[in-house]
Amino acid sequence: MAASKTLGERLRERGVSRRGFLKYCAATASLMALPPSMAPAIAAALERARRPSVIWLSFQECTGCTESLTRSFSPTIEDLILDVVSLDYHHTLQAASGEAAERAREEAMRAHWGEYLLVVDGSLPGPRANPGYSTIAGISNLQMLEEALAGAAAVIAIGTCAAFGGLPQARPNPTGAVSVSDIVTDKPVINVPGCPPVPMVITGVLAQYLVFGQLPELDEYRRPRAFYGQAIHDRCYRRPFYDKGLFAETFDDEGARAGWCLYRLGCKGPSTYNACATMRWNGGTSWPVEAGAPCLGCSEASFWDAGGFYRALSVPAEIDGARILAAGAVGAVVGGAAVALTRRRVRAGEQAREPVTVDELEQRQ
Amino acid sequence: MSDPMAFLLWVKGPMFNWALAIFALGTLARLLEIFLLGRRPNYAEPRGGEWGPGLRTVLTRSVADPGTFQRAPFDVLVGWIWHVGFLIALLLFIPHIELIQALIGLGWPGLPNPVVDAATAVTLVALVATLIHRLRHPVKRHLSTAEDYLIWTVTFLPLITGYLAYHRLIGPYPLALGLHILAAEIFLIVLPFTKLTHIFTAFIARWYNGAIFGRKGVQS
Amino acid sequence: MTGGSVSDPATMPAAGGPDWDAAKAILNEVRHALRHFVATGESTLIDLRAQPFAPGDLERLLAWLGRGEVEARVEALGPTRVWESAVPGVWLVDHRDGDDQRLTLQIEVAEFPEILRSPAQDIEQAVAILDARLGAAADGGP
Ligand code: HEM
Ligand code: SF4
Ligand code: SF4
Numbered sequence: 001m002a003a004s005k006t007l008g009e010r011l012r013e014r015g016v017s018r019r020g021f022l023k024y025c026a027a028t029a030s031l032m033a034l035p036p037s038m039a040p041a042i043a044a045a046l047e048r049a050r051r052p053s054v055i056w057l058s059f060q061e062c063t064g065c066t067e068s069l070t071r072s073f074s075p076t077i078e079d080l081i082l083d084v085v086s087l088d089y090h091h092t093l094q095a096a097s098g099e100a101a102e103r104a105r106e107e108a109m110r111a112h113w114g115e116y117l118l119v120v121d122g123s124l125p126g127p128r129a130n131p132g133y134s135t136i137a138g139i140s141n142l143q144m145l146e147e148a149l150a151g152a153a154a155v156i157a158i159g160t161c162a163a164f165g166g167l168p169q170a171r172p173n174p175t176g177a178v179s180v181s182d183i184v185t186d187k188p189v190i191n192v193p194g195c196p197p198v199p200m201v202i203t204g205v206l207a208q209y210l211v212f213g214q215l216p217e218l219d220e221y222r223r224p225r226a227f228y229g230q231a232i233h234d235r236c237y238r239r240p241f242y243d244k245g246l247f248a249e250t251f252d253d254e255g256a257r258a259g260w261c262l263y264r265l266g267c268k269g270p271s272t273y274n275a276c277a278t279m280r281w282n283g284g285t286s287w288p289v290e291a292g293a294p295c296l297g298c299s300e301a302s303f304w305d306a307g308g309f310y311r312a313l314s315v316p317a318e319i320d321g322a323r324i325l326a327a328g329a330v331g332a333v334v335g336g337a338a339v340a341l342t343r344r345r346v347r348a349g350e351q352a353r354e355p356v357t358v359d360e361l362e363q364r365q
Numbered sequence: 366m367s368d369p370m371a372f373l374l375w376v377k378g379p380m381f382n383w384a385l386a387i388f389a390l391g392t393l394a395r396l397l398e399i400f401l402l403g404r405r406p407n408y409a410e411p412r413g414g415e416w417g418p419g420l421r422t423v424l425t426r427s428v429a430d431p432g433t434f435q436r437a438p439f440d441v442l443v444g445w446i447w448h449v450g451f452l453i454a455l456l457l458f459i460p461h462i463e464l465i466q467a468l469i470g471l472g473w474p475g476l477p478n479p480v481v482d483a484a485t486a487v488t489l490v491a492l493v494a495t496l497i498h499r500l501r502h503p504v505k506r507h508l509s510t511a512e513d514y515l516i517w518t519v520t521f522l523p524l525i526t527g528y529l530a531y532h533r534l535i536g537p538y539p540l541a542l543g544l545h546i547l548a549a550e551i552f553l554i555v556l557p558f559t560k561l562t563h564i565f566t567a568f569i570a571r572w573y574n575g576a577i578f579g580r581k582g583v584q585s
Numbered sequence: 586m587t588g589g590s591v592s593d594p595a596t597m598p599a600a601g602g603p604d605w606d607a608a609k610a611i612l613n614e615v616r617h618a619l620r621h622f623v624a625t626g627e628s629t630l631i632d633l634r635a636q637p638f639a640p641g642d643l644e645r646l647l648a649w650l651g652r653g654e655v656e657a658r659v660e661a662l663g664p665t666r667v668w669e670s671a672v673p674g675v676w677l678v679d680h681r682d683g684d685d686q687r688l689t690l691q692i693e694v695a696e697f698p699e700i701l702r703s704p705a706q707d708i709e710q711a712v713a714i715l716d717a718r719l720g721a722a723a724d725g726g727p
Contacts, residue, residue, distance in 0.1 A: 018704035020661035023680050029632070036630035130665055220369075220537045230536065237639035239608065245459055245477045259640075263461060271538050271640040283686050290640060300539070301370040307377065314460035316465040320382040322608035327386035328393050335397030342402060346451065 004078040007210070008047035021046075029209065031204045033226040033275070045211045050305035052210060053112040054089035054119055055105060059141040060134050060168040061122025062175055065159035066092050068196035068330055071205070102137045109151050117209060118152035120145065120180050123161040123168045127183075129176025145183060154215060155180060158202055160298055165219075170304035181222065188215050191222045195298035198279050201227045221301070223273065232269035232295050235277035239264065256292060266310035268297030373543035376550065385468075385549035391557025396565060404573070412582030422575025423568050439498060441492050450488030454481055454524060478531075485528050492521050512559055519555045522548035600660060607638050611692070615650075615684055618694035622674060628695030634687070643690075650692075659700055664686075667698050695710040 005013075011021055025039040025046065034042075058066065070093070089105040096104055109116065122281040124141035125133045131140035149155065157180040159164040168177035181189045192205050205224055207277040210218050216224040233239065241247070248256035248265055261267070267279075272295050289295055295308065297303040307317035402576065412559055429441045454463060459475040466472035475481075499505045526545035528534075535541045555561060591642030611631065618629035633643065659665040663682040670677060676698045693699070719723040 017661050018658060018707055022700060022704075023659075023662050023665060023688070026678075027680060030634045030689040033635055036689075039630075080622065082636055098460065158480040197554055231533070234533075235637040237637050237642070243478045245475050247459070263668045264458065269541060273538070275635070279639050283636060286640075302374060306374060308369070311467070312460065312463035314464045317466075318378060319380075319468060320386075324385045324389050328389035331390035331393030332397055334390070335394040336401065338398045339401040342398075351516045 005051070006047055007049045007051060008043075010051065011046070016025075023350060028207050032211070033279070033311065045213075049211060049220070050211060051078060052114040052213075054106055054206075055108055055116050055152075056093075056119040056121070056143075057144060057148060058090075058092060058136075059122035059124040059162070060166075060175065061144075061161055062161065063092060064196040065121040065162075065202070066090070068194075068199045069158075076190035091104050099137060102139075105148075109148060113151040115153050116151065117157055117206075118148050118155045120155060121158040122164045123165050123177040123179055124183070125175045126178035129178075133175040142183070145180070147220060149184060152187055154209070155184055156190045156192060156205060158178065158192050160193040160195045160301075161199055162305065163193035163223075166195065167304055170302075189222055190215060190218065190224060191364075192227075193221075193223065193299040193301075194274060195296075195303070197299070198227075198275050200279050201275050204349055217337050219273070220319065221273075223299075227275040227279070228299065230272040230273065232272045232274055232277050232289070233267075236269055236289055237277070238289060251292065262289060262292070262294040264312055265294045266308060266312060267294035268303070268306070268309075268313055269295040270313055272297040272300055275300040369540035369543065370539050373546075376543045376546045380547065380550055384553045388553040389484040389555060391554075392430050392562075392565070395557050399566065399569060407580065409434075409488065409581075411580045413579045415576035415579050417577035418579025418584075422578070423571045424512055426574065443494055443498075447488045447495065450484045451520070451524065453484040454488065454527065457481060482522045482528075482531065485524060485531075489521075489524055489528060490561040492517070492524070496521075516555070516560035516561050517562075518553045518558050519548075606642075607636055608622075608642040608649070610704070611636065611646055615672075615692060615694060619672075619674060621715070622694050628693060628699075631692040632692040633692060655697075657701060662701075662710075665700060667701060690726065 004339065008021070011024065016024065020041065022039070023040040026036060028042050028046075029036050029038045029283060032038075032042075059355060066236055089108055091100070094101060094104070094359075122141075122143060125131055127142060136139045136144060146277055148155075157163040161168055161177075162180045163171075165177050165179045165182075169179070170176055181191065190205060190273075192202060194201065204227060205216065206228075208224070216226055219225050219228055233242070236242075238261045240261060241259070246255060246258075246260040248260045250256065251265065263270075267289065276295070277289070280287040280290075296309050300306070305317070307315065408428075433551045434441050453476065456465075456473075457476040459478070462472055462475045477483075499509055499513070501515075523545065526541070526548045530538070530541040530545045533541070537545075554563065596659075611633070614631055618631065621627060621629060633646075636643075648702065651657070653669035653671050653673065657667040657670040659667065663680075665681065666677075666679040668677050674694055674696065676693045676695065677693045677701060678689075678693050678698050682688055697709070
């Protein structure tokens, strides 16, 4: 299992021809959202690159992210991508289970100490939470993360739960869930959010690390700019309708059928940074907005708590009508009181009035 | 990590409700005071109606008479431009209409975004021009109080932040949008307690003016 | 993309005016690439996979480009279909995997697509391969 051979050698050993390699590089460039002209650079890098060891930890998650990953490409290329990374531990995908699996993880960690790539999906109960909410083989998530972290070169947080806390962290956050970057302070973290992330984005980020052996350029939320650089809204093919003010008002009206913008149906595309509009889902078949469903904002922090999925982005999460009415009532009372005061003052003034004559005035002077 | 989003959720949630509550409280207090106090009873026999002339004056006083225009063409023209632009951005931008509809259940058609965007750009320029004019005109500068600068600022901020958010000129986006909504909330909070109440009182005052003259049978 | 789109392209109007037509934007890019190729001889690759296409845009783009005289198929890591469009020098390269799922679809503006060229390192071994095949033939091969 040693990481001695380069990826180029490994691919050729598997009988991949030079044309196949060229094609592989073209597919990889496309996967990494790089311009196709980068294919030769990818080829050169792959000739030099070594097979990195990957340890994948799953904490409080629904396995949607792993499901997504295994749909990233149909077998041949997926094999190649995953085969050239050495996925040494992934308790859902590996054959071993129980203590044997944990031993495999410890061995892989020891063998590649300081070099392996740590991938995490799912959030974890934070330092102040009861660790018993989520354990694997009796080890708390936090402890496992901290142990694995010590020897990791970098951490990739896959999915919104790992990246931002996600569903487990949604109010009232019963398990005290935190994100990976809430824990990791001294290692590079790449966030690959999405609920789940676009499959090709997961493999794309892995491929990027694999090919160039370095971390991609990140945005303010530590998301790779190559995939999260633009808002859904700015790449959405329905954008001309938004700009023209043509909106579907319900899910089955004329506008919906004509493919108009879904803003009024709650589309969070304007505030959501993800690759759906270009990379699409299911091998490029379609994506939620194309299917007529508003974007839920799944690659953004707190998207579960950000107000109704089907309410427009500009509409506040909860409008506290009672408080506003109460305040209005208080205002009415204050206004009434001010009037009463003024009236009293005017009346008092009238009563205190002492008529004077010109003579009196002159005498007073 | 999630700070800008937490900020956005705060301005869209608790802060929004506070702002609206303060706005409702202040506005109702001020308006009730004005309406309940009314005017000193007039015992003279009316020589004409109040409503018609009142309403007419609301309209006619909104257009400056030629004399005023000749004396201060800048104020009239630029003032009109930015007031109209401000109202377009506020009332005819689809995301805003969506909000108003959620609040009071009333909606109306909006304008295409590029139109609103252009109106916003013009309004921003006009507002900056009014500030420069105020600072450079000796009389205006002398007359200006701290409150005048305050309300210029709270008027300008929602527009500029909205423009920045729309064009994604500052990031991350939740911060940009959060700042915009916060600016709008500050505008709402400040409104009932400053000269900004003229949004309501200007029309009331004009109506009273017209009504008084109408009652006297005089044209205003 | 081709086939399988959830929304039926036929009932979906094209998204918009000239400012957003993704297919037209690509054609513009192709025009630039052609000019560049004529001027410098440098080829250009355009990836059609990650484009903000509306339903039907890709089909429209391919229809606009049309079919030229050449069609080829490469078997390497699954099929790759190559065809020249009706515009000389504008090629389409459709990389698929073993399950015939599209990996990428590229426009290549060149004399011919790179994938068709015999790799130089392979040619270096060509004589040896030929001799080996001759040897096999002498042993009663084909
Ligand atoms: C709490 C109340 C408000 C909310 C929730 C709100 C919400 C929004 C939203 C969601 C946008 C779109 C940003 C984008 O497309 O990225 C926006 C833009 C904008 N808003 Fe507001 N807004 C509010 C109040 C105001 C007020 C009082 C004004 C003052 C006129 C204003 C002026 C603008 C402008 C000028 C734009 C940019 C329009 C453009 O350049 O096309 N907003 N607002
Ligand atoms: S459907 Fe959503 S992402 Fe697309 S233009 Fe409308 S608001 Fe933006
Ligand atoms: S369209 Fe929006 S909610 Fe749907 S997957 Fe993409 S980012 Fe997530």
